Amino acid sequence: MRQRLAALTTALFMAAGTLAAEEPPAAQAGGAGTLTIGITQFPSTFHPAIDSMLAKSYMHGLTRRPITAYDPDWELTCLVCQELPTLENGMAEKIELEDGDEGIAVTYKLHPEATWGDGEPVTAEDVKFTWEVGKHPDTGVAAAEAYRRILDIEVHDDHSFTAQIDRITFDYSAFGLPILPAHLEREIFEDDPAQYRNRTLFDRDPANSGLHFGPYRMVDVTTGARATFEPNPTWYGEPPAFDRIVLRVVENTAALEANLLSGAIDMVAGELGMTVDQAVALERRYGERFDFVYRPGLIYEHIDFNLDNPILQDRKVRHALAYASNRDVISEALFDGRQPAAHSNISPLDAVHNDDIPRYPYDPEKAESLLEDAGWNDLRNGIRYDGEGNPLRLTFQTTAGDRTRELMQQALQSQWRDVGFDVRIRNEPPRVFFGQTMAQRNFPGMALYAWLSAPESVPRSTLHSDQIPSEENSWTGQNYPGYANPRMDDLLDGIETELDEERRQELWDEMQRLYAEDLPVLPLLWRAQAHILPKWLTGLQPTGNQFPSTFWVEEWDRAPSG
Amino acid sequence: MLSFIIRRLLQSLAVLFIMSFLIYALMGLMPGDPIDLMIQADPDLTPEDQARLRALYGLDQPLTTRYWNWLTAALQGDFGFSRLFAQPVGEILWPRMWNTVLLLGLSLILSLMIALPAGIIAATRPQSTLDNVINLSAFAGISIPPFWLAILLIILFSVTLGWLPAGGMGMGEDTGLWEQARFLILPVLALTLSRVGGTIRFVRASMMEALRQDYIRTARAKGLSRRRVLVAHALRNALIPVVTILALDMGMLVSGALITETIFGWLGMGKTIYDAIMGNDYNLALMGLMFATALTLLANLLADLTYAWLDPRIKYG
Numbered sequence: 001m002r003q004r005l006a007a008l009t010t011a012l013f014m015a016a017g018t019l020a021a022e023e024p025p026a027a028q029a030g031g032a033g034t035l036t037i038g039i040t041q042f043p044s045t046f047h048p049a050i051d052s053m054l055a056k057s058y059m060h061g062l063t064r065r066p067i068t069a070y071d072p073d074w075e076l077t078c079l080v081c082q083e084l085p086t087l088e089n090g091m092a093e094k095i096e097l098e099d100g101d102e103g104i105a106v107t108y109k110l111h112p113e114a115t116w117g118d119g120e121p122v123t124a125e126d127v128k129f130t131w132e133v134g135k136h137p138d139t140g141v142a143a144a145e146a147y148r149r150i151l152d153i154e155v156h157d158d159h160s161f162t163a164q165i166d167r168i169t170f171d172y173s174a175f176g177l178p179i180l181p182a183h184l185e186r187e188i189f190e191d192d193p194a195q196y197r198n199r200t201l202f203d204r205d206p207a208n209s210g211l212h213f214g215p216y217r218m219v220d221v222t223t224g225a226r227a228t229f230e231p232n233p234t235w236y237g238e239p240p241a242f243d244r245i246v247l248r249v250v251e252n253t254a255a256l257e258a259n260l261l262s263g264a265i266d267m268v269a270g271e272l273g274m275t276v277d278q279a280v281a282l283e284r285r286y287g288e289r290f291d292f293v294y295r296p297g298l299i300y301e302h303i304d305f306n307l308d309n310p311i312l313q314d315r316k317v318r319h320a321l322a323y324a325s326n327r328d329v330i331s332e333a334l335f336d337g338r339q340p341a342a343h344s345n346i347s348p349l350d351a352v353h354n355d356d357i358p359r360y361p362y363d364p365e366k367a368e369s370l371l372e373d374a375g376w377n378d379l380r381n382g383i384r385y386d387g388e389g390n391p392l393r394l395t396f397q398t399t400a401g402d403r404t405r406e407l408m409q410q411a412l413q414s415q416w417r418d419v420g421f422d423v424r425i426r427n428e429p430p431r432v433f434f435g436q437t438m439a440q441r442n443f444p445g446m447a448l449y450a451w452l453s454a455p456e457s458v459p460r461s462t463l464h465s466d467q468i469p470s471e472e473n474s475w476t477g478q479n480y481p482g483y484a485n486p487r488m489d490d491l492l493d494g495i496e497t498e499l500d501e502e503r504r505q506e507l508w509d510e511m512q513r514l515y516a517e518d519l520p521v522l523p524l525l526w527r528a529q530a531h532i533l534p535k536w537l538t539g540l541q542p543t544g545n546q547f548p549s550t551f552w553v554e555e556w557d558r559a560p561s562g
Numbered sequence: 563m564l565s566f567i568i569r570r571l572l573q574s575l576a577v578l579f580i581m582s583f584l585i586y587a588l589m590g591l592m593p594g595d596p597i598d599l600m601i602q603a604d605p606d607l608t609p610e611d612q613a614r615l616r617a618l619y620g621l622d623q624p625l626t627t628r629y630w631n632w633l634t635a636a637l638q639g640d641f642g643f644s645r646l647f648a649q650p651v652g653e654i655l656w657p658r659m660w661n662t663v664l665l666l667g668l669s670l671i672l673s674l675m676i677a678l679p680a681g682i683i684a685a686t687r688p689q690s691t692l693d694n695v696i697n698l699s700a701f702a703g704i705s706i707p708p709f710w711l712a713i714l715l716i717i718l719f720s721v722t723l724g725w726l727p728a729g730g731m732g733m734g735e736d737t738g739l740w741e742q743a744r745f746l747i748l749p750v751l752a753l754t755l756s757r758v759g760g761t762i763r764f765v766r767a768s769m770m771e772a773l774r775q776d777y778i779r780t781a782r783a784k785g786l787s788r789r790r791v792l793v794a795h796a797l798r799n800a801l802i803p804v805v806t807i808l809a810l811d812m813g814m815l816v817s818g819a820l821i822t823e824t825i826f827g828w829l830g831m832g833k834t835i836y837d838a839i840m841g842n843d844y845n846l847a848l849m850g851l852m853f854a855t856a857l858t859l860l861a862n863l864l865a866d867l868t869y870a871w872l873d874p875r876i877k878y879g
Contacts, residue, residue: 259728
């Protein structure tokens with residue numbers, strides 16, 4: 001018995017120790033024609049219009065298509081429509097609304113061969129039905145603004161319709177609604193709209209072939225664990241290469257790594273997989289076994305300054321904090337430089353990004369000089385005090401337990417300490433941090449967390465003065481710093497409605513300059529997606545935007561030698 | 563005896579009722595509601611949407627009203643829909659409860675099969691080499707963090723040796739019974755190794771205590787065989803505290819093993835209840851926790867009845 005125990009113990013420890021050195025056996029899962037993808041999240045509903053969730057978008061990329069989407073080059077493109085409607089090609093035209101305001105009528109022509117998996121054609125009636133579901137107040141559709149903005153949908157024939165929109169916005173060509181199969185769902189919806197979200201086939205019978213019209217259809221699902229997809233015989237585009245795609249949910253990233261190494265999964269989705277620091281560590285050990293593709297995306301880590309705080313009200317102090325932050329060193333040390341430093345709230349991949357804005361490179365001398373100018377010139381034991389003896393003390397919060405954020409926080413605390421800031425860390429569990437502290441602007445100093453951007457997405461909710469949460473507006477809005485600048489408000493309003501591309505870009509440029517000058521928020525890093533792919537996989541293009549790579553799954557293939 | 567059982571069942575119902583309110587109230591006291599969580603995931607949610615959704619899910623009602631609505635519906639057998647899974651609570655809970663009972667039940671049986679003989683052997687040979695080895699193994703099992711042990715097992719058996727699947731449940735795959743059973747081996751092993759140490763220590767201490775009693779000396783003096791002294795006299799008495807521990811463990815059979823389930827991707831109750839609480843899924847969390855409470859109460863009642871069987875001096879009136 002003693003020998004067996006010793007053998008077991010030795011085997012366990014040797015296994016741990018030699019993991020880095022030994023070459024694991026060849027992948028067994030994902031045999032010819034099967035691709036098994038590891039993801040860390042399972043959608044709470046499969047209904048395309050209810051709730052917004054990345055895991056759902058990722059799966060729907062296999063089984064359906066939006067009418068328009070931003071492609072991997074961040075260009076708006078048609079996926080189900082035949083041509084993007086514009087004022088120039090006559091498919092969009094300005095209209096006068098009943099209240100005298102100006103709206104726009106946009107006409108789309110659907111792909112004539114788009115067909116649901118049960119053989120029924122995808123029609124304009126399906127689009128109209130989707131709109132009816134979305135605008136109904138009881139259906140539980142979360143973000144219904146896009147539905148409410150549509151005043152009417154006129155169906156011309158099976159494959160063309162005109163949507164009347166209640167305002168003219170620069171992005172009028174984009175049609176963000178999903179398409180629901182009216183032939184299956186209309187009866188359930190009309191029977192009881194309030195119960196529709198509980199009775200929809202998307203959740204009662206998600207493998208029903210009539211719910212899908214993409215390159216693949218879902219053939220089997222185990223809620224919370226896995227979903228299996230096979231080619232959809234009614235798909236009208238390029239035939240997909242894989243005979244079967246399996247999505248497996250492994251929430252723990254250490255287990256996800258072990259699954260990858262054991263061959264239980266072939267790849268880890270960048271959209272829903274490991275963090276960059278985990279991927280970088282894995283690449284150091286197994287760089288020759290997999291392809292590691294890093295794509296900076298839409299999510300950026302930043303620090304909100306509470307502008308009610310007298311210290312932070314002074315722009316010089318905010319600028320000093322920026323100059324004293326060595327974001328490049330943080331990016332290099334923690335993420336191997338894979339997550340680039342952020343200098344604005346608009347991604348450099350976004351067409352409207354402006355490079356010509358004030359930047360704050362690491363310059364501690366400049367930071368100290370700004371603090372001197374701001375009256376913080378009494379330096380005692382490394383901490384600055386003002387003329388009245390008040391210390392330059394700030395509270396710094398983030399989500400407790402988020403290792404990456406806590407590491408960034410400690411690095412910044414140390415860098416700021418070097419120029420005389422006394423920064424006290426007070427972290428909270430995510431539920432408290434987001435549910436109470438941020439939602440009610442209870443953070444006294446600085447808060448580090450992430451925001452989601454989108455191509456050409458106007459940052460109204462975070463920068464407009466009418467989005468400052470307060471008791472009067474029931475704590476709605478996400479302008480947590482409390483930033484109010486009338487010029488910024490004008491710019492945000494203007495960008496939304498300006499149709500002239502050149503003029504709109506000027507507004508975008510000024511908005512980004514003003515943001516960088518006022519600095520109500522300190523952008524830190526653009527989070528990157530870490531796609532870990534088998535060497536034999538070809539054609540996968542990470543997008544970095546809100547449309548996951550699966551929207552182009554028909555381009556994925558296995559290399560001849562794979 | 564019958565009146566004792568009826569009295570205990572009535573007490574259990576009262577405890578369940580109080581627990582249901584406490585769980586509901588505690589979840590209500592957590593910062594943020596489901597709509598706040600949605601806002602974090604979807605910045606496009608307008609104030610108008612937020613108000614509409616709060617009304618739709620009844621979140622604009624006071625906590626007591628929401629609890630009362632839930633209670634009256636539950637008493638009529640309607641446990642509502644899970645907000646996180648968009649399915650009736652029962653459809654989510656039943657398969658997961660079975661998965662957990664299978665996982666933890668097998669682990670419990672395996673633990674007892676190891677712990678009882680190991681504990682008895684250690685107790686009968688205190689300070690011997692064998693006792694030291696058993697103690698060392700038991701302490702190792704207690705000390706090794708379950709998440710680390712689980713990862714280590716995956717590395718050894720899945721990555722290095724390639725014998726067993728690294729996770730999942732084998733569902734939805736075209737495999738036979740044995741293939742599916744292979745998915746159970748690592749999670750059961752991980753759970754067993756992390757819990758068996760405590761049970762060994764408990765059996766050992768309890769047996770050593772029993773072996774010091776006068777009646778054991780008397781039994782030996784009567785010339786009874788060593789086996790009979792150990793099994794019929796010492797073990798029977800030593801089992802009473804062990805049964806207490808096992809009864810408390812029964813609650814875990816339903817509430818699950820969060821870490822093991824998460825790492826092995828095993829769809830069990832622990833992860834479900836955790837996700838439900840964090841996602842403010844009142845219906846799911848409540849029913850999950852209520853089942854766990856009910857089973858713990860039932861197991862303790864069974865433990866009380868087992869005491870009477872093990873020790874005839876114990877009588878309930």
